[in-house]
Amino acid sequence: MRSKKECHPLLLRERSIGGGDLSKIKGSHGLTAMEMEALKGVCEAFLPSLPNIPTNNKEEKQLISISMAMAMALASDNNKAVNQFLASSGAQPPIPDEIGELLMKRSSVIEGRLIVRALLMMLGTKMGTLLLCGSLCFTPKWPFINTFPAMPLDKREKVLQKWLKHSFFTPLRLAFLYLKVVTFHTFFARVDENGENPTWEAIGYQVERDENLPQLPKERPLDRGTVQTIYEDDTTFLRSLSQKGLNDAVLHQNLYKIRCDVLIVGSGCGGGVAAAVLASSGQRVIVLEKGNYFAPSDFSSLEGPSCDQMYEYGVTYATSEGTVGIMAGAAVGGGSAVNWSASIRTPKCVLREWSEQNKLALFGSEEYVSAMDRVWERLGVTEKCKEEGFQNQVLRRGCENLGLEVEFVPRNSSEDHYCGSCAYGCRRGDKKGTDSTWLVDAVENGAVLLTGCKAERFILEDNKNGITGRKKKCLGVMARSVSNGVKKRIQIEAKVTISACGALSTPPLMISSGLKNKHIGRNLHLHPVLMAWGYFPESNTDFRGKIYEGGIITSVHKVVSEEGSENNVKAIIETPALGPAAFAALFPWTSGVEIKNTMIKYSRTAHFITIIRDRGAGVVKREGRVSYALDDSDRANMTAGLRQALRILVAAGAVEVGTHRSDGQRLKCEGISKSELEEFLDSVYAAKGPMSMEEKWTNYGSAHQLGSCRMGINEKEGAVDENGESWEAEGLFVCDASVLPSAIGVNPMITIQSTAYCLSKKIAESLTRRKTDDRS
Secondary structure, eight states, X not given: OOOGGGSOGGGOOOOOSSSOOGGGTTTTTOOOHHXXXXXHHHHHHHSOOGGGOOOOOHHHHHHHHHHHHHHHHHTTTOHHHHHHHHHOOTTSTTHHHHHHHIXXXXXSOHHHHHHHHHHHHHXXXXXXXXXXXXXXXXXXXXXXXXXXXGXXXXXXXXXXXXXXXXXSOTHHHHHHHHHHHHHHHHHHHOOOTTSOOTTHHHHTOOOOOGGGSOOOOSOOTTGGGEEEGGGOOTTTHHHHHHHTTOTTOEEETTEEEEEEEEEEEOOSHHHXXXXXHHHXXXXXXXXXXXXXXXXXXGOOOOHHHHHHHHBTTTTOOBOTTSOEEEOOBOSTTTHHHHSOOBOOOOOHHHHHHHHHTSOOGGGGSHHHHHHHHHHHHHHTOBSOOSSOOHHHHHHHHHHHHHTOOOEEOOBSSOTTOOOSOGGGOOTTSOSOOXXXXXHHHHHHTTXXXXXXXXXXXXXXXXXXXOSSOOSEEEEEEEEEESSSSOOSEEEEEEEEEEEOSOTTTHHHHHHHTTOOOTTTTOSBBOOOEEEEEEXXXXXXXXSOSOTTSSOXXXXXXXXXXXTOSGGGEEEEEEOOOOOHHHHHHHSOOSOHHHHHHHHHTGGGEEEEEEEOOOOSOEEEEETTEEEEOOOHHHHHHHHHHHHXXXXXXXXXXXXXXXXXXXXXXXXXXXXXXXXXXXHHHHTOOOOOOTTSSOSSOOOEEESOOBOTTOBXXXXXXXXXXXXSBBSSEETEEEOSGGGXXXXXXXXXXXXXXXXXXXXXXXXXXXXHHHXXXXXX
8 A cells, every 4th residue: 555655746635534633624514613513413423333333223223233243244244344344433533624625615505505604603502403403302301402413312313314315394404424434435535644444345345556556657647748836836827837838928017927829728638639630730838727637657546636636626526416426537638537538429329419409510510520539540459358357257247147239348458458446546547538639749849738727717818800790809818827836817819719617617617707608508408417326245146246346337238219210219218427425425315324335335236327418407607516407307307217227226136225225225135026026116206306305315426528618500409619719809719628519428538639630630730830820
């Protein structure tokens, strides 16, 4: 196991276990002592120390006794670790302080923070506790009412169970959801300086050790063209820029001024491709990236630190309604650095729709097909997998047993790539994200990458001499360093400016710059997912390995309507990456006993994700503020996919299956008849989110965000034209997932990169013509 000192400094914001220096954590969240006591009471109710639950209820005592016996049986050779896990509590210091910090400092949803804060304030008082907990807070001693943290543990748990079902005051559910997610993620993700968590042994999880990894070159391929502002200050910044070839960068009136031909904001699937294409055409390219640069040797595979440093808002990014949890990459390489390797070409039916219905000729052209071929080649995509991991074995076997078609998923890695931690960066250096392909090409052709730099607004002026009819002209970007070293603002001037910071960040940047097109920030698609699970004990030797081992997505099943054509795919079923923290945070909580039993089974509980091509859409106009709703057809397709996923799990031999619905919906499979299974499946549906008035609800996930600055044949149909150029501002282009006209229904990496390749080729040709015209 690599030590703390050997890891990249930014991937080591782990929080110490069992004490450590709390001075940097305590109080930094801003919660009062009374609120912290309430938070500790909640954390302990979520994750109690099982032997110590004070209950007089005989049934509860029996359940605890049975649960502990089951846990011991599941890990008979590991009793000490299991005992320690069962005795552990969510209230152990400094866990509540860390939870408070995440809730108050990192959450993207302001409403969630406010509701949680108000809840904790009320629970710290007797009257507030009475209002929120009812008669459960009564005590026979004066003054006859307990505050929440003073209530017996079993009664606190019952309060949480009441909130879980609350239908007439739904904000309680939102608070419940945020507290639950952050509590469980913190508990299972936190590590000590040796990269260990004491619960992992009990649940059968371990991070791959360094000695089992291939020897990687010490060279960091992007260093030669990268200025990392986290290591710079105002005395070194200009010198570092000059060393990378930006010799004309100057400090003028408290402002750094830099010039280039092409400025690209974002380094993900769109920005990385655009950088490579434009740099190779002879343009002087700067890539601006707010995240940091990590090479394979920097990655630790540690879930907590990796999520904190490589994802937007860590684990706290969600829609404002709390319905959809959002995963979006936030490091050099963007989503391609943390995605699950699936490299699926744009479905023909989608291309046909975009070219015919949306009248966008690009998507019906040979040029686009050739671009997909070029992208596949550069990413080293392989179409088969030599050895599948546990979850994909289950998916394949279940489909085969039902006579259903199951396909291999092409991946941007070798055929023998057997890595389950690519969601935290690929430590083997096998997965080919833009950080190891297109950006390397760009740097080799003179491009410069500025990391830790955030674009604040585009520099726009009135376009008096423009020939395109656009009212504005883009001259570049105003930016700032996200670290404290470089304090002065940065102004980058360019002939062409490209926004490639993704479907969640491009619209807010354009709107904050003064652009008004009605499509900016609308038409946001999320490819929402729901999960089904099945438990396969170790005694089931048909399937090798554990949930976190092997390629993340190597198999896919398409759920089709009776017609069965490509146009009638309702959903696709794939497998997710789930570390212990994500697993615990997403799994439905019904009691402390139940969740600890579930976590003991973690390593052999297979999960399937159901992905739909959503017709409903959302809005993102301010950074971190996403509103989204599924329509009825989305919910129907999700239901069909979820039921099919459960059928596959049962057919593969699961002893128990279930969904992530709030009531912990599940079915014991032993000895069930076909009619009993169908009766259970009839009860499965895509429930609404926590803010609905329904008693049973669910929360969705999203790893794909698309369409929020869509391409259109005119400004009434889209935010940008067929070349990716803003209808309002000459010289401002968009080259990321936001230009796609609609959802795709499959993993979008190849589609985004192929679109970016075509658009950047056109930009390069235009700049070359302009340069020729200037010379003549």
